[in-house]
Amino acid sequence: MASSNPKHDTATPEGFLTGQVLIAMPSMADPRFQQSVIYVCAHTPEGAMGLVLNRPIVKPTFDDLLKQLQVAPVPPVREIKLCAGGPVENARGFVLHTSDWTGEGSLKVDDSTALTASLDVLKVIAEGGGPRECILALGYAGWGPGQLDQELQQNAWLSVTPDELLLFDNDHDTKWRRALAKLRIDPLLLSDTAGHA
Template sequence: MQGEGRAIGGGRATGSMTGRLLVATPALKDPNFDRTVVLLVAHEPAGALGVVLNRATEVPVADVLGDWSDLAREPAVLFEGGPVQPDSAICVARLRHPTQRARGFQQVSGAVGTLDLSADPGPLRENFAGLRVFAGYSGWGSGQLEQEIEEGSWFVLDALPGDAFVDRPDDLWPMVLRRQGGMMAAVAHFPPDVALN
């Protein structure tokens, strides 16, 4: 699929991919990442870290982080960020204005970044348009993600500011693929189990 839109796949990725989406290809057989969309919140020579955007749980944010729950976008539940350290939490937030600065906010791309949940939410509420909380994360060691991309496990695509905050996260995988157009859009209709086709 190399060359479709702004996708990287089947070739060596160069430079930092922080802020981009990893979209699982049908060739990816790891059940942890089947039909997932991962936002890379960090990518450097030592490795990469991201959160799965489309795996909602049934645990309300209010049950875990009551003070922050009114800023959680619908569905206002915890998300499974990945298989690494599932007892830890990463918060992805969106500033109301991309030029704003806020205490505890680390920019990933544009108005989207990670937010330190140990801060007092009171004075910060007016700065953010919404947030999502992820239990655990997805991680790769040095060169591991690049190898998986080269093997055809992931499409690397541009993220839109609202991707981490969609109301229907289950629809994110086909939605991101369809907006690429061409052959990439056709992948969105790939059956979950080819044997059933």
């Protein structure tokens, strides 16, 4: 009779951090991720993908992007905020949005959030429709198999369940502190060294 190891089965379930926000620890050495807040769109045994939420982009503007992609109308009826989603494929756009609107190719991250990488969502937003809340990220943060899990064990990140304001509001300067506050953590009290018992 074969026995399964329940500890192994539940250690890292598929989708472990999908729909969560990663908060960079103050000791984060990589300047691309210092004080970053990253929404995890997918986390499986094959790796993880997320979008940095607190790195706003001034140029290109949404208008510039629509012109470049030949999406009408320009100027758009509705604007969307742009951010630098991460260092991987930073010419590619991903719209993180509330799941009240989905299109062909939309990936439902959780009950309230979806991710769309097609031009359809930009066209609908430019016309004044689309999801109630959204942000356009250029590029993404990516991790290979087991890489994010290893970084979590090394205390590079904390994680928390986000709220809609944290995901979509424009207050980028306070987003990192607000994410930590959801965990009731004062960043000044965090240690730079990891402890292992």
